[in-house]
Amino acid sequence: MKRALFFSLCTILLPLQAPAQNRQKQAEVKIQRTSLTKDQEIELGRQAAAGVEKQMEVLKNQELEAWLNRVGQQLARTPQANAYPYYFRLVNEDSINAFALPGGPMFVHTGLIKAADNEAEVVGVLAHEMSHVALRHSAAQIGKQQTWGTLFGVLGAAAGALTGGTNGCGALCQVAETGIGLGGTTVLMKFSRGFERDADLNGARMMAAAGYDPIQLAKFFEKLEAQAGAANEPKGLQMWLSSHPTSGSRVQYVSEDIRYYAKSSYNSSTGNFARVKQLVARIPPPKPKPAALLQAKQGNPRGGLPQDFADYQAAGFSIGYPSGWQAGQAQAGGSVYLTPQGGVTKSASGVELILGAMVDYYQPANGGVALDATTSELLQSLEKGDANLRAERSSRTEVGRKPALLTRVSTRTSLQNEPNQTIFLYTVAREAGLWYVVFAAPASRVNEYEPLFRTMAQTIQFPD
């Protein structure tokens, strides 16, 4: 039972910055306590951040990075930040969002910069998100969120709690049904109203301690709330608002809190925000990343699939598979496996495919993707990594109405009684890389499975 293994809640009080005589009047902000140690929290966040970076385009722009780091670290140094090792990344994504992972990795969408009119508004969002970390809201939520284990199978393994559990999440974590993507949409957590209020108050105190006008935090949230439903509603706003629900006026309760602050004038600003907005406006749209394209998305199964087939629908492709099989990724952003029970085993390097299908993208060492040349390169790299691997000559075919190559490959698996394996490799040139699906079966059963593999290949579709 996941929940029993995880965290019981209790609370301790955050030190207040108000003068002593007012202490009983100022709202209390609580740090949630979980059985997760701070080190575990940091490790979970580190692994989750690696998953995010695989799926999203982290911007490499010295000027923007320097600006974000400067404003972020100003906040990180305040007592309200609770001494986590925060760091800040700007991601090329047009929706309104910023999210902080347990332990301190923080990702800011370019869409947030575009929606803000001044630096303090962005700082307010950072302070609010960092407060969710500082107050350990994410860590406290982990035990309550079923989605955490499916989003981050790797994290579950790190926590020693989720693999092999009653949810069937063994070597593979079921992701096909949940369809929750990191790519530009979710902040991972839906916080309670109580957590929201605490993040607002702690964030306002954090802003004030860093010299920024704390009311900007509440005003910006309310400004965004006011834009909901408007014709020019910013992209991703509904998702953002639903993950940060509020009861009552943020401006009102933050204003009440500010009355207790010792300081009343706030002058912090890098003075570079106009320039930052200019730079952000010039950034070209993000290129699709394989890890995002592999991620399952929600959708009804397509019509026209063979009877008793389920559908794995990802951003970059769809493929049907026998409904009794398991579909999922062994780790966030990794290959998609579609296998019957026992079709994969755990190996030293992760997961080994014994029987079934695996989908992924191969990115050529340099230059663009060309079907023939990149397929050859893929086969060479496979041969280099597997001394037993023999590839036959490729033949031309079509997959999802795209030109494709089919290559029959033989190799050996770690299976003791039946190590010889036959593989059918289909490759298609796509913008994000060479898309491929591997159908694999023990050599002695290949005649039994080849018709099924061909049927599955016929169900493959691409969105464009």
Ligand SMILES: [Zn+2]
């Ligand atoms: Zn929030």
